[in-house]
Amino acid sequence: MADTLIVRAAPQEYICEPGSWDGLEQHLERRGISSALVVRGGRSWEAAKGYFPEFKRVEIQFYRYGGECTYAERDGIASEVTRLGLQSIIAVGGGKVSDSAKAAAALLRIPVVILPTLAATCSAWSSLSVMYDKAGTMVGFEVYPHSNSLVLLEPQVILDSPPELLVAGIGDTLAKWYEADAIIAHLPSPSEEIALAHYAARRCRDNLMAHSAEALAAQEAGELNDAFVRVVETNIMTAGLVGGFGEDYGRTAGAHSIHDALTILPETHRLLHGCKVAYGVLVQLVLEGKQEEVVRLLPFYEKIGLPAALKDMGLDGLSRKGLLRVAARAAEPDASIHRMTTTFDAVTVAGAMEELESLVAAIRVRETVAASC
Structure with a gap:
């Protein structure tokens, strides 16, 4: 910091x-x-x-x-x-x-x-x-x-912009809460500036979870409504306030380290920034031992079209060697993942990515079975 x-x-x-x-x-x-x-x-x-x-x-x-x-x-x-x-x-x-x-x-x-x-x-x-x-x-x-x-x-x-870009913005902005909280929640006495960043980050999550589906429906219908404007301002203004007040305490942590690491793969350059970050949120949560939050978020991801697994990004063919290469980039000494309280190495990050694959696959199988009953 x-x-x-x-x-x-x-x-x-x-x-x-x-x-x-x-x-x-x-x-x-x-x-x-x-x-x-x-x-x-x-x-x-x-x-x-x-x-x-x-x-x-x-x-x-x-x-x-x-x-x-x-x-x-x-x-x-x-x-x-x-x-x-x-x-x-x-x-x-x-x-x-x-x-x-x-x-x-x-x-x-x-x-x-x-x-x-x-x-x-x-x-x-x-x-x-x-x-x-x-x-x-x-x-x-x-x-x-x-x-x-x-x-x-x-x-x-x-x-009038492509809906997938708003979805990507939602993914990037959702990360504001999970990354800021991973850094700030453990501080014994956050300064007023950092407390404001933490509040703004929570506001990002709450607004998006409450209004994203309605905002995307409004965009599809070409109708300007409160939900749409609220989500747009959350992605641009409220998200900006997190880093604006918190600086390093409100910018990036594990999710963006995963995004940055994925950019070393040429096949990810077609993917939108926020979609890679949204995937990184789930990897970060696994690293934190918060698998129950992954389970809570997955229906939201599915509803608005955010990727939750490598397959969703067209990366299901990534080899173990490729996975470790990405994980090593995510865990480089100057990576933002180290703003979290625990130190992570490449093997740990790769393990979290693999665990996420298994967790998401199990949830999807369970939901498919439940839907067919």
């Missing part, structure tokens, strides 16, 4: 309401910003461009994000801003677009504005970037001393 806990609780300003993107130019002008580079994705931009406002006074240039949040991508965005002499960066897209834009803005020490098109991570809220190599393997993360200048959340844009 860091010796000094630094609170980076929130963006400077945040608005969540239909039509929130319409005031973007005015928000820039209030900040004295007269020019910006819009960093956008591909498919996400096609879905969102109809909501992006026209500008009459602020100069806007566009940059197509390259597909991965790498240091080279960061440098490319920064070079474009410098070449054009622009004052700020606007990210329109998902988590990796936001992380790339934040990284470039931090490098140049200029404001960054986030317009999320997905609710798959809390990237729009947080003042950090998860960095990958060009092959999609996670290599680390960067934490910044400046908050995002502005986040404008347009719920209708998220409603």
